[in-house]
Amino acid sequence: MLDIIDLHAEVAGVEILKGVTLHVDAGEVHAIMGPNGSGKSTLANVIAGNPAYRVTAGTIEFEGEDLGTLAPEERARRGVFLSFQHPIEIPGLRMDHFIRAGYNSVMKSREEDQLDPLKFDRLIRAKAKVIDMDATLTKRAVNEGFSGGEKKRNEILQMAVLEPKLRILDEIDSGLDVDALRSVSASINELMTPEKATLLVTHYERLLTYIQPNQVHILMDGRIVASGGKELAREIEIKGYDWLAERQGA
Amino acid sequence: MTGWPSGRAHSNSTMPQNDSQESHYLSMFAAFEKNGASDSPDWLKTLRREAIADFERNGFPTARRGNELWKYTDVRPLANHVFARSDGSNHEQIDFAAYKLPCPRVHQLVFVDGHYAADLSTEPPSQSAHRAETIGHRSEGLIVGRLSEAIQERLPLVEQYFNKQVGSSAFASLNTAFVEDGALIYIPDGVSVHEPIYLLFITTGRSQVVTHPRVLVIAGVNSKSTIIQGYESLITDAKPGFTNAVTEIVTHSGAVLNHYKLQREAANAYHISSTHATIGRDSHLASVALDLDGGLVRNDLCVKLAEPGASVKLDGLYIGEGERHVDNHTFVDHFAPRTSSNEVYKGILTGASRGVFVGQVMVRPEAQQTIAHQLNKNMVLSDEAEIDSQPMLEIFADDVQCTHGATVGRLDATAVFYLNSRGLSTQEAQQLLIQGFVSEVLSAIVDDAIRQYTDDAVLTKLV
Ligand SMILES: Nc1ncnc2c1ncn2[C@@H]1O[C@H](COP(=O)(O)OP(=O)(O)O)[C@@H](O)[C@H]1O
Ligand SMILES: [Mg+2]
Numbered sequence: 001m002l003d004i005i006d007l008h009a010e011v012a013g014v015e016i017l018k019g020v021t022l023h024v025d026a027g028e029v030h031a032i033m034g035p036n037g038s039g040k041s042t043l044a045n046v047i048a049g050n051p052a053y054r055v056t057a058g059t060i061e062f063e064g065e066d067l068g069t070l071a072p073e074e075r076a077r078r079g080v081f082l083s084f085q086h087p088i089e090i091p092g093l094r095m096d097h098f099i100r101a102g103y104n105s106v107m108k109s110r111e112e113d114q115l116d117p118l119k120f121d122r123l124i125r126a127k128a129k130v131i132d133m134d135a136t137l138t139k140r141a142v143n144e145g146f147s148g149g150e151k152k153r154n155e156i157l158q159m160a161v162l163e164p165k166l167r168i169l170d171e172i173d174s175g176l177d178v179d180a181l182r183s184v185s186a187s188i189n190e191l192m193t194p195e196k197a198t199l200l201v202t203h204y205e206r207l208l209t210y211i212q213p214n215q216v217h218i219l220m221d222g223r224i225v226a227s228g229g230k231e232l233a234r235e236i237e238i239k240g241y242d243w244l245a246e247r248q249g250a
Numbered sequence: 251m252t253g254w255p256s257g258r259a260h261s262n263s264t265m266p267q268n269d270s271q272e273s274h275y276l277s278m279f280a281a282f283e284k285n286g287a288s289d290s291p292d293w294l295k296t297l298r299r300e301a302i303a304d305f306e307r308n309g310f311p312t313a314r315r316g317n318e319l320w321k322y323t324d325v326r327p328l329a330n331h332v333f334a335r336s337d338g339s340n341h342e343q344i345d346f347a348a349y350k351l352p353c354p355r356v357h358q359l360v361f362v363d364g365h366y367a368a369d370l371s372t373e374p375p376s377q378s379a380h381r382a383e384t385i386g387h388r389s390e391g392l393i394v395g396r397l398s399e400a401i402q403e404r405l406p407l408v409e410q411y412f413n414k415q416v417g418s419s420a421f422a423s424l425n426t427a428f429v430e431d432g433a434l435i436y437i438p439d440g441v442s443v444h445e446p447i448y449l450l451f452i453t454t455g456r457s458q459v460v461t462h463p464r465v466l467v468i469a470g471v472n473s474k475s476t477i478i479q480g481y482e483s484l485i486t487d488a489k490p491g492f493t494n495a496v497t498e499i500v501t502h503s504g505a506v507l508n509h510y511k512l513q514r515e516a517a518n519a520y521h522i523s524s525t526h527a528t529i530g531r532d533s534h535l536a537s538v539a540l541d542l543d544g545g546l547v548r549n550d551l552c553v554k555l556a557e558p559g560a561s562v563k564l565d566g567l568y569i570g571e572g573e574r575h576v577d578n579h580t581f582v583d584h585f586a587p588r589t590s591s592n593e594v595y596k597g598i599l600t601g602a603s604r605g606v607f608v609g610q611v612m613v614r615p616e617a618q619q620t621i622a623h624q625l626n627k628n629m630v631l632s633d634e635a636e637i638d639s640q641p642m643l644e645i646f647a648d649d650v651q652c653t654h655g656a657t658v659g660r661l662d663a664t665a666v667f668y669l670n671s672r673g674l675s676t677q678e679a680q681q682l683l684i685q686g687f688v689s690e691v692l693s694a695i696v697d698d699a700i701r702q703y704t705d706d707a708v709l710t711k712l713v
Contacts, residue, residue, distance in 0.1 A: 050667050072670035081671070088668040092686030101682060102672030109673070141686070158672060 001026045001197045002047070002166055007058035009046045016042045018222035019058070026165075027194040031208055032201045033233060034219035035241045040201045041085050043219065044170045047199075048082035049075045062166065076102070077109040081164030083155035085171045085201075090142040096124055098142050099158050106162060127160040131187040148175030156187050163191075168199045173207040185210030205237035218244055271329040272309050276302065278335065279427055286335075286430060293409050294401060294429075301426035304418040311420050322606040322638050323548055323577045328520045333460035333492045335428070338365030344452065346370055349482060353699030355445040357394040359433050362452045364461030366396050366431055370450075393436035394447050397464055400434040407436060411468055411500055415526040415554070422524050425462040425496040432464035435477060437505070439470035446700055450480040451495070455488020455516060465497040469505035469533070476508040476697050481523075483516035483543075490518040490545070499527035501535060503557070508536045510695060512704055514711075515544040517572060524550040532559035538694045539578070540704060541568040542711045547576040555582070555589035555617075565694035566595035569711060570603025570635065577606035582622065584613040584647075590621040596691050597628040598684060598712075599635035609654070610642040617647050624654040629687055631660065684712055 002024040009017040016039045024030050034040050046053045047060055049072035060067045067075055090098070103123075104114040115123060128135040133153045143151050152172055159167060169188065173181055188211055192198060200211060208216070208230060216233045218226040218241070225244050226232060236244075279302045287298060310329040311320040344362065351358075360370035393400070393407075400408050416422045433449050451463045469475060481493055493515060501507050515521050521544040529535050541547055553562045568576045582591045597605040607626045628637045639656040661683055669679035688708060695701045 048671050050671075052663065052667070071676075072667060073673050073675050076671055076673040084668065084671075088662075088665050090665055090668075090683065090686050092689035093682055098669070098682060099672065101678060102669070102674050105675065105678065106673040162672065 001063055002199070003059075003061040004047075005059050005061075007043075007046065007060060008056045009042060009053050010056055011042065011053050015056070016053075016222050017046065020219070020222070020224055022217065022224065024166075024197045024199060026197055028214045029192070029198040029200060029211060031213040031216045031233065032199060032219055033203070033205075033216060033236060036203075038219045039222045040219055041170055042222075044082055044085075044168045044199070044201055047075075047166075047168055048072055048080055073105065076162070076164075077106050079165030081159050081162055081167050083152075083159060083167070083169040083172055085174070087143050087146075087151040087155055089144045089146075091144050093142050094138075095140060095142045095154065096121065096138040099124065099138075099161055102158070103161055124157070124161060127157055130190065131156050131160055132183050133157055149177070149180045152176060153180070153184060156184055156191075160187070160191055165195060166197050166199070168201070170201045171203065172200070173202055173204060181207070182210060205233040208233050220245060272306060274332055275424060276306060282335065282428060289402075291401065291404055291409070294412075297413055298427045298429075301418070301423040305420055305423040305427060308418070308420050308423070319579065319608075322604075322608075323546075323575065325546070325548075328492060328522075328546060331458065331490060331492065331520070333458050336363035336365065336457070336459040336461065338363060344370065344484065349450055349452070349480065351446060351448055351478075351699050352702050353446065356448050357443075357445055358448040358450070359394065359396065360450045360452065361431060361461075361463060363454050363459050364430060364451075364463065366398070367452075391436075391438040392441060392443060393434055395434055397432040397434045397466060398430060405434070407468065408434060408466065411466055411498065413498070415498060415500075415528055415552075416496060416524070417526075419524065419550075421494050421522045422496050425464060425494050428460075428462045429464045430462065433466070435465070435467045435475075437469045437473040437475045439502070440472050441470065442474040443476070446697055447475060447477045448480070449477065450482065451493065452482050452484055453488070453491040453493060453515060453519065454484045455491055455519075458489045458491065460492040460494060463493065463495040465495075467497070467499040467507070467509070469499070469501040469507045471502045472504040473502075474506045476510070476700070478510040478512065478700050481511075481513040481515055481521060483514070483519055486516050488516045488518065490520065491516070492520040493522070495521075495523040497523070497525040499525065499535070501527070501529050501533040503531040503533060505530065505533040506536075507534070508538075508696065510537075510700060510704070511539045511541075512707060513539075513541045513544055513547065514707065515547075517543065517574065518545045519543075520545060521547045523548075525552070527553045527562070528556050529553060529560035529562060531557035533557075534560075535562045536694065536696070537562065537564050538691065538704075539564075539566040540691075540708065541566070541576055541578070542707060543569070543574075544576065545574055547574070548579070549577070550579045550581070552581040553583065553591070554585055555591065556585050558586045558588045560586060561590040562592075563694065564591065564593040564595070565691045567688055567691040567708065568595070568597045568605055570597065570599040570605050571601045572603060573601070574603045575606075576603070577608075579606075579608045579610070581610040582612070584611070584617040584620045584622060587617055588619045589617055591623070592621075593624040594690060594694075595626045596688060597626075597637060598631065598687070599628065599637055600631045602632070602634040604635070605637040607637070607639045607656070608642065609640070611644070611652070611654070613645040613647045613650050613652070615646045618649040620647060620649075621651045623652070626656040627687070628656075628658045629661065629684065630658055681712065685709065688712070
């Protein structure tokens with residue numbers, strides 16, 4: 001589903017991704033781990049098409065189509081979704097209005113039915129229930145005054161509404177207490193289907209005890225330096241990243 | 251007296267730069283005194299003469315010699331235009347649907363090129379029975395009527411309140427000298443007026459006309475009312491017009507007054523307005539000013555919190571595009587203890603437009619336990635657009651909570667990407683973000699029908 005080959009990307013003139021190659025198939029969950037500043041969010045943003053990042057070499061294909069020239073909204077309409085590490089607050093814009101506009105744009109591009117406010121209200125309530133989120137939050141301005149946990153749950157709600165094929169979740173676990181983590185993970189698992197793929201970006205192995213990855217990749221200094229099963233995450237949890245850096249340097 | 255503190259407001263050293271600019275108005279006045287104004291009561295005749303003398307002495311304001319209040323706004327183009335008084339013959343073909351408030355009951359006075367349009371003015375049906383013969387729409391002592399009739403009738407209220415807080419700035423002086431019509435609104439003590447009071451000033455643009463709309467509002471003790479003043483141009487490719495409006499407001503103890511303004515004059519129109527309000531004990535004024543159009547726009551809004559417990563909420567939105575210039579000066583005078591003000595003005599500037607916000611807050615020594623918050627936020631959406639934002643805080647009391655802030659920004663690229671990543675095009679994203687930006691101001695309008703009307707006006711403008 002997702003095929004990244006030798007991807008190089010820079011931000012503000014500085015190369016951050018220095019040749020990333022990654023293949024994710026439908027039905028799979030891949031975890032990207034790595035120390036702070038290694039380029040995890042950069043990778044996530046580049047796949048989603050954030051214009052702040054510039055791809056300088058390599059390719060990203062989604063279901064066989066080159067994403068390189070597609071605007072971020074085109075990627076979203078094809079089924080790419082990014083849950084932001086730091087969701088944006090938008091004062092004055094109601095959450096349900098915002099996500100209905102997004103939903104309808106996606107539906108329109110697929111020549112499917114758009115929803116009027118009443119029907120959409122039913123949909124968003126149902127989705128909020130599935131992910132165990134307080135639906136009254138959807139009547140508030142997007143993320144404004146939300147707690148860290150509420151913001152993350154709000155990202156998952158948007159995902160539940162848009163039902164993307166490729167789900168890129170950037171540090172969905174940060175800012176969540178244990179109970180919230182369990183509940184959010186359960187939602188992510190529940191919304192997963194064999195047609196979908198998930199890219200989990202995380203700092204901590206803990207998330208992977210709730211969401212089982214098929215593969216774990218370690219990103220350091222813009223390169224994937226190791227890939228393996230769940231046990232690789234376990235090893236990182238115990239030994240840290242330094243040994244990989246040394247091995248890489250050697 | 252509310253107004254700009256003396257010494258700041260009108261520098262006597264400001265001399266007319268060109269005799270002919272003022273002399274046009276002087277000869278117009280001489281003609282007006284002979285016919286239009288000849289049956290004014292003596293007190294008004296005297297006021298007119300004093301006002302035209304003030305105007306002659308001060309001339310149009312210029313940015314020269316430290317005239318702080320006009321340093322960002324050049325009125326020479328306005329002064330150089332020759333405008334005529336309207337004969338009032340232009341209002342035949344107005345399709346009113348575009349200006350109708352979406353509610354069944356409304357007190358509505360409409361003026362076309364400065365002249366009262368009886369056929370477009372209405373009153374709530376249930377109150378027709380109470381209609382007084384000569385003084386507009388009256389019910390239980392409520393007056394929503396023509397100022398000209400109140401003057402004709404020698405209504406003591408008018409003489410008592412008229413021109414008591416306006417000062418002698420050039421434009422206000424012109425208005426006083428040439429005042430012909432407008433509205434007198436009197437809300438008796440203890441009365442809540444449930445219907446909006448809608449005052450609409452339409453410029454037809456069929457000739458180069460100057461109008462001097464004048465509104466006098468007296469809100470009685472513990473009264474409640476909502477007034478919306480609209481300024482509209484009938485056609486957009488009109489002859490340039492000059493609207494020179496003055497509104498005076500007095501609220502008595504415990505009165506609550508919502509005062510809204512919607513200005514959508516043509517791109518070549520000159521719109522100068524000043525609003526002067528004196529707020530009584532524990533009384534509240536909620537002012538929302540929406541300036542969506544107009545060529546050269548200057549608004550002065552002066553609020554004196556005259557008695558303990560008086561409060562004001564000032565919200566404003568101004569939109570600049572093309573070559574337009576929109577200047578808002580606000581002045582809040584904390585004159586008494588325990589007074590509070592909360593001000594939020596927002597601007598959106600595109601094209602080569604220019605915005606000005608000068609927010610003056612004065613807290614006098616007696617005004618202890620004052621709360622004053624001021625915020626001016628601007629979105630500048632093009633390279634050529636400009637904003638000058640200047641808070642002016644003068645605080646002479648010590649037990650005071652004061653904050654102020656000004657921001658100037660573009661659309662946040664990360665926010666646009668956030669919306670893009672949910673499937674919205676960049677254009678849709680920008681629109682939603684701008685709507686979000688203005689919604690705080692729009693939501694300050696609490697009357698549902700007016701809110702619906704103003705939301706539509708703003709959203710149409712932003713598309
Ligand atoms: N918008 C940006 N402008 C400048 N530098 C950035 C920007 N985004 C990321 N970086 C830099 O790129 C590097 C990688 O950042 P990031 O991808 O966020 O790392 P991670 O998510 O792994 O912590 C860091 O050094 C960071 O400072
Ligand atoms: Mg990150």
